[in-house]
């Protein structure tokens with residue numbers, strides 16, 4: 491393998507770029523992977539270099555060859571001007587918001603947002619003098635009615651957490667930009683491989699690398715990308731906070747990157763197969779999976795996305811809590827746990843009714859969210875089949 495110049499890299503198709511981006515055979519002494527650089531201090535050759543800050547690496551909080559490798563690759567895949575790394579997906583959201591809002595400003599956030607984002611807005615941002623209004627994720631250009639002269643940012647998350655509403659991001663971005671507001675997107679579900687945020691009007695996009703980029707439930711990482719107009723501000727905001735990610739986590743994320751497309755394609759295949767099977771079950775009232783024609787925003791998903799990941803949710807027909815517990819507690823393959831995007835299947839019950847404020851969440855029955863892993867799909871169905879038997883027996 492030769493070190494590729496930028497032109498040669500740009501010529502490569504995406505699958506090849508996923509393999510080659512961020513690698514530097516010379517710097518790695520011929521080893522295939524960039525190692526996890528650990529370090530605080532970087533020494534300078536002389537006073538002149540120290541005073542002119544004339545070398546790429548200056549101190550551990552400002553980047554290492556390992557973080558540069560991941561940032562180079564992620565910026566390329568995202569079509570972004572640049573990427574910054576932070577220790578978790580939630581930290582990525584916080585950093586994006588801190589780069590865009592200011593005291594006395596107003597913020598629009600989708601009602602379907604990841605709940606910890608909501609807690610940050612309602613608590614920390616409120617104390618800093620930023621007012622948040624939650625909006626119905628089904629709004630497109632109608633969001634204009636909620637814009638104020640001091641609206642600094644519009645936060646989208648598509649599909650939404652738990653309930654998977656797909657948003658009309660280009661329409662929202664047009665309105666936001668007309669009002670001088672920054673568009674921030676939580677793009678964790680799709681990753682840049684299935685939704686290209688900056689090509690759809692997003693200024694700052696975040697990804698919880700904890701999910702599919704890791705793919706193995708063994709790290710926490712956040713990635714934030716920005717369009718050219720926003721990268722300087724984003725970089726300045728992050729650099730002043732002193733929150734670099736751990737070197738081992740960045741190294742593992744780079745390793746995950748090499749197989750990200752393969753794993754996502756498989757998650758898509760498995761997720762759709764299981765969602766279709768569940769949709770036909772008599773115990774299931776409805777399934778929320780954007781790639782199913784029954785999804786209310788399926789047309790938007792088809793227009794803007796190039797794939798679907800393995801995370802979806804469903805509503806059961808009315809049953810007791812005891813019956814749902816009987817289903818879940820006896821599962822052998824599906825783990826009961828938060829997070830998602832790993833190689834192992836997960837399921838979690840959820841209820842957004844307590845915290846949604848712009849929309850009403852009142853399903854006919856209990857709700858479950860699935861993250862489909864890489865197990866044999868027939869084993870997953872068998873596990874759930876036995877679960878539904880327990881549910882019926884406990885009803």
Ligand SMILES: *Cc1c(COP(=O)(O)O)cnc(C)c1O
Pocket residue numbers: 577578579580581604651676678679698699700701710711712829
């Ligand atoms: C998990 C998740 C996050 C947060 O990622 P962490 O690394 O767990 O902090 C943010 N947004 C979405 C949509 C998520 O699912």
